[in-house]
Amino acid sequence: SAFDNANLYGDLSILIRDDDPDLDFFLNVTHVQVHRRGRAFDRLRKLLARSEECPFSSHSLSNVLLPLAIHPIYECSNKAEETYALEGIATVGAVAKHLPWGKYHNALWTALTQLSRKPDQERFITAMICALMDAFHFNVVLDSASTSKWNGNEDIDGNNEDDTQKEGNSVWRALKNRLIPKIEGYLMKEKFDSRTG
DSSP: OGGGOGGGTGGGGGGOOTTOGGGOHHHHHTOSSHHHHHHHHHHHHHHHHHOSSOSSOHHHIIIIIHHHHHHHHHHOOSGGGHHHHHHHHHHHHHHHTTOOHHHHHHHHHHHHHHHHHOGGGHHHHHHHHHHHHHTOOOOOOOOHHHHHHHTTOOOOOOTTOOHHHHHHHHHHHHIIIIIHHHHHHHHHHHHHHHHHO
16 A cells, blocks of 8 residues: 555654544644644654654655644744744654664754844744754764874774664764864854853
């Protein structure tokens, strides 16, 4: 059946409730009433929290559910939508706990780069960045060989690392060379602005 095909996001069919439209995620997340959209996110978070294994593929999480959760964060334009944006932020964190490293890294990096581009949404984007960082669930391999290699001493070839260590090393590299400097840049800017302002 079409529901079995991962390319068609068939795993999302568990969010459809033909028997009860009030519990159907897709009907509610697109509902005209903002509180119904917020409740849809709340039910999705509960489903993700109570499932021992994530019921959704990484494609469904990153290509469908994450963009749906991020949308209100960028689009919130009035007080009535603030609760909906906060529900979106919490849902981003819940989804991110199940993302593989590449998709998680992409989501966090995108949020960091959008922070300076969307000053009107700064507090929501900052909260989303915090939710993403709280959802960090990766092994980080930090050993003397790894740190010496990244400090410029290319004395190991890394060919015999197992997959976990390779992922851990790539996680550490991305944190050390890209994510942490970007986050520190925002923190230092904040300090500098408060001293000069």
